[in-house]
Amino acid sequence: MIRIVITDDHPLLMEGLKNILAQQDDFEIVNCYASSSDLFLGLKKDQADILLLDINLSDSNSLDIIEELIHKYPDMRIIMLSVHNEFAVINSALQKGAYGYIQKNANIEEIISGIEFVLQGKKFLCKQTKSVMDKKSQSDLKVIPKLTRREKEILVEAASGLTTPQIAEKLFISPHTVESHRKNLIVKFKTSNLTTAIKLALEYGIIRA
């Protein structure tokens, strides 16, 4: 029996997944969690062969916990579930060690065959994800940039519509400092203005709307 664990905070989708996977004789759904904290707790008791992991948990950015999961449970293979489909996100997930990437609007057959692929040690991408990876140069970003604490703060404030002087006032720092972070953000996102960087950060789930 293939032990499967699902982590997603959408009950409806979870229900769909459970029903579909339960129809496969060799699949056993060990547990379902709605948050990363529950996932970590649960894994201590019941390990799994396959983890279906929502990339947009309200709990935490799933990209950040992939490495930790693999380190703790090296035999468990992770398949990411996502509504979005951005080159940098997919690439980051795979680089961090995920075995598969499936968009949530994928066909049912695709999901099952995806799990089987991954069990055989092959990496799997669903159809839509594949086409994104093929187009590739959509974005110049190969990997999601790593932001510092302060940079993320400035990005969030800027995304909420504040100007440089307003951000400076709010964070009790000089406008020049805000400008410095701003410039670093533009460089890290390889854009020519912060607006585009904000849009990317939203797409990539680095900041929330």
Add this chain to the structure above:
Amino acid sequence: MIRIVITDDHPLLMEGLKNILAQQDDFEIVNCYASSSDLFLGLKKDQADILLLDINLSDSNSLDIIEELIHKYPDMRIIMLSVHNEFAVINSALQKGAYGYIQKNANIEEIISGIEFVLQGKKFLCKQTKSVMDKKSQSDLKVIPKLTRREKEILVEAASGLTTPQIAEKLFISPHTVESHRKNLIVKFKTSNLTTAIKLALEYGIIRA
């Protein structure tokens, strides 16, 4: 029997919905569609009492087809399904005649009780949606602004990172004209800069990322 039609382009979620609703004795799932065009075709043959309608169909903006649906099938009550939860979106849907608004990460019980509410002629909002409506002043926007063709074009180009002169060159118009549209957009979105307007438009599904 209550006749239910589902329109959503996420097979997994559809599967979940079908399974949950099929467990109710008095519910009958007449048909499921993945696009608005299929929905319109299907309704010609089989009418329904309840329509569960995804707000983000790849096909079209569902907000725009609510009125048409109600006009053609005045007895059918529409419940919107959405991943997002913005005051202006919810309000717009309700004003256009939707009877319910349920977030896709809602509990299973909520969805069933939502349908029952709506059948009794009551409007229904899921828990998360309700809290958004209560907070209200999150955004000053009560309704999603109606944009002209040109305004939408300028917004899309600006969202892709182009500056005013670049947009002007691309669309073969004067930078002054672009500025005018820009100002109108800022007014319509009740923001102080276009960046925030772009963010709102992305959230509201007016433009795509």
Add this chain to the structure above:
DNA sequence: TCACAATTAGCTGGTATCAGGGATAAAATT
């Protein structure tokens, strides 16, 4: 403790954006 990263702050100069007006011709609606 010794690099190295992160945070802070400053400078110049050029460009874009925003607020505030006003104006005209072509479509679309009524």
Add this chain to the structure above:
DNA sequence: AATTTTATCCCTGATACCAGCTAATTGTGA
């Protein structure tokens, strides 16, 4: 046919943003 909407263009002045540097403190990990 008359009115409204849409799209086009222009102006000024203030402010914000971006590119390109430099550089002094904090921390923090090796």
